[in-house]
Structures are given as C-alpha cells and as structure tokens.
Amino acid sequence: MTILIRNLGEMHSTIDSILSNYDGDGPIRVVWPRRIKKNVQNFQRLFSGHVVYAVKCNPDPTILEALKQGGINDFDVASIGEIEFIKTWNQDSVLYFQHPVKSRSAINSAYQNHGVRHFSIDHADELNKIFEELPTNPEIVVYVRLATPELGAKEDLSNKFGANAEEASKLLKSINSRGLSPALSFHVGSQCYRPEAYRVALALVKKVMNVSEVPIRCLNLGGGFPVTYTGDPVAPLEVFMREIDAGLSSLSLDQNVELFCEPGRSLVAEGMSVVARVCLRKRNKLYINDGIFGHFLETHLHGFQPPNRAIRPGSRLSQDIESYEVFGATCDGNDVLPGKLELPNDIREGDWIEFGNMGAYSSALSSGFNGFGVEALVSLC
Numbered sequence: 001m002t003i004l005i006r007n008l009g010e011m012h013s014t015i016d017s018i019l020s021n022y023d024g025d026g027p028i029r030v031v032w033p034r035r036i037k038k039n040v041q042n043f044q045r046l047f048s049g050h051v052v053y054a055v056k057c058n059p060d061p062t063i064l065e066a067l068k069q070g071g072i073n074d075f076d077v078a079s080i081g082e083i084e085f086i087k088t089w090n091q092d093s094v095l096y097f098q099h100p101v102k103s104r105s106a107i108n109s110a111y112q113n114h115g116v117r118h119f120s121i122d123h124a125d126e127l128n129k130i131f132e133e134l135p136t137n138p139e140i141v142v143y144v145r146l147a148t149p150e151l152g153a154k155e156d157l158s159n160k161f162g163a164n165a166e167e168a169s170k171l172l173k174s175i176n177s178r179g180l181s182p183a184l185s186f187h188v189g190s191q192c193y194r195p196e197a198y199r200v201a202l203a204l205v206k207k208v209m210n211v212s213e214v215p216i217r218c219l220n221l222g223g224g225f226p227v228t229y230t231g232d233p234v235a236p237l238e239v240f241m242r243e244i245d246a247g248l249s250s251l252s253l254d255q256n257v258e259l260f261c262e263p264g265r266s267l268v269a270e271g272m273s274v275v276a277r278v279c280l281r282k283r284n285k286l287y288i289n290d291g292i293f294g295h296f297l298e299t300h301l302h303g304f305q306p307p308n309r310a311i312r313p314g315s316r317l318s319q320d321i322e323s324y325e326v327f328g329a330t331c332d333g334n335d336v337l338p339g340k341l342e343l344p345n346d347i348r349e350g351d352w353i354e355f356g357n358m359g360a361y362s363s364a365l366s367s368g369f370n371g372f373g374v375e376a377l378v379s380l381c
C-alpha cells in the first residue's frame, strides 16, 4: 500500500493551475504558509503570554516550518514519538509534555534525552511516577490539569482528563512540598464556541489557588479556540481574549507567573485545503477520492462541513446548484461526508472539490485504510 506524498513544488500560484498540470490520482494537500504565519502573529499580538503549538493538530513539516516563520518555538507534545519527531526537526524547540498519562520510560527519556522540563498530571499516581522517575529539581514544572465544566466545545476533553478543585489543591501541595515547581493548566475542549468558557475555567483556577495557598510558577490555558466551518459562525479571537483578560485580572497573579496557551486548530486550520477529485456521479451522489479514513475523520465525528467549491480546471461549472451526498473512497459504508454539499448541477467525474479550513486534525488522523491516501502536497504563497 502506498501513501505517496509528492511535493509539487512552488511553481504554482493557484489551485486551478496546480490541477491543470496534475497527473496524479489522489487528493492534494494545499498549504498556505503565509496564512499560518499571519494567524500566529495575530495570536501573539492578542495573547499576553507565550503561544505554544499543539503538535498533534498537524505535525506536517511544511506546517511546522510556517509556524516557525511566524515565531513559534514552543510545542505541546503528547508522546515520546512527538518529542523525537520535533527534536529531529528542530533541536532548539522547547517542549511541554502535556499529556496527563505517560509511561515511565517516556517521562525518563523526555527528561534525560530531550531536555523536557514541563510535565502535566491529573492524578496522584501519575505524580508519583514523576517523583519516582525524576530528580528533585525545581526546574521541573508540574502542571496539575483541571477538569473544566462542559461549556460549548465540540470535543469535551474533561470527561477524560482533569482533576477537580479539591484533588488539584492536594496535588499542588504535594508538588510544592517535594521541591518541584507547581503549575496549573486546563483545556476547555476543542472547537469551543463559548468565549466565557475561559473565564469560567479561570475562576476555577482562582478557587484552587486560594484553597491550596501554593504559589504557582506557570499557568497554561490550553487550546480550544474555534474556526469557522460552513453554517457554524464563531466569535472572533478578540472576544475570547477579552474573556481571558477578565478572568486573568481577577486572579491577580504574581508578575513572575509565566502564562501560556497551546492552540492547535486556530493556528493552522485556515492554512490548508484538501482538493479531492470526483470519481463517479450517480444522480445526486458523488464518490470522491478522499473520505473519513483520509482527511475527513474529524468532520465525520463532529459533523463539521468545511467550506467547499467545485473546480473544473480551465473551464467553468454551471451557476445552478444542487445538493449532493458525498461518499468517500473506501468500501466502508460509514465513509460519507456529513450533511449535503451544495455544488453545481453539472459536476461530473474528473471535476475537483476544494475543501477549505482543513489544516487541523485532518492529515494527522488519516489512516490509509483500503490503500487510499494522499498523493501530493503543494505550498502556495
């Protein structure tokens, strides 16, 4: 089975020109490094702390390079695999091991071999692993991850991770008394539609700080900042930042507390399109060369509909629109895109569909099931 990524280079200026010259069979990833760079700079302008990128969202080196160009040097990693990958890509990257469940060997290797000093936990037994495996070194920052109330996120993460306020206070005290540096973190859930979720989470931080009376060294506000999918408008980042600023001002943090957030989606989603070909039309059913085992697993899980447009290289499609069900490439009956797509009534085999805002949790989740994979990648200015 081949999942071939051919780099189509940089001689193209538009998707239409790529397609006019494309002789491959599979879908194409189109990356816009400039959009990613702009998103990073916008985020850094609005957020008063360090911006860390969540590698899981899209670890493609083209994307990482664009993030670096924008000024990202800090990465949230979840596994030793991600750590080794990022360190091989850029030895100078600063890494934050923010998965609250880690093997002992991963903790050890992260610390000894890769210089990781920031670790996340949400349970006393995980904290004991840190105590037992690592030296007593105040440079080691241990984040207690708080569970947050479910407040408008597509993917709740607090059903799986996070300590409640009482547990968190005990964990902070334990970290402090052991001579490591205590810290707090949370994640309001991915694609969070309600800006006030951050203020509510920061109120929880305040409660834990008051109850524990432990001075924290770092505070990490996680990711969760949303992007627009079809029919799914979201508030601008400024509105989220206003809520964050309100929550932070009520904390009266010491000046030496380092503040972080670690977005994935909001930095990279708009920086990549997936362009898929129509392989067959049966009335109002289209069969394309990509699907939920390719770039579209997350759209299937959460019902997202990325913005889309049909393309026939070198000529025009009809202005008259019809609704289509769109089926993925594999033999699996679940392999269908959510909802219906509004596309030209003359769309046919050989035409293409560009799906926008596809940079997050798309390529990272594709499995190559049934032998279908991405064929090519191209960067556009």
Ligand SMILES: Cc1ncc(COP(=O)(O)O)c(C=O)c1O
Pocket: 054, 057, 076, 098, 099, 157, 187, 189, 190, 191, 222, 223, 224, 225, 262, 263, 264, 265, 266, 360
């Ligand atoms: C610990 C952690 N940080 C950051 C992120 C990135 O979140 P998002 O892509 O919603 O910004 C995730 C996503 O699952 C996460 O688990």
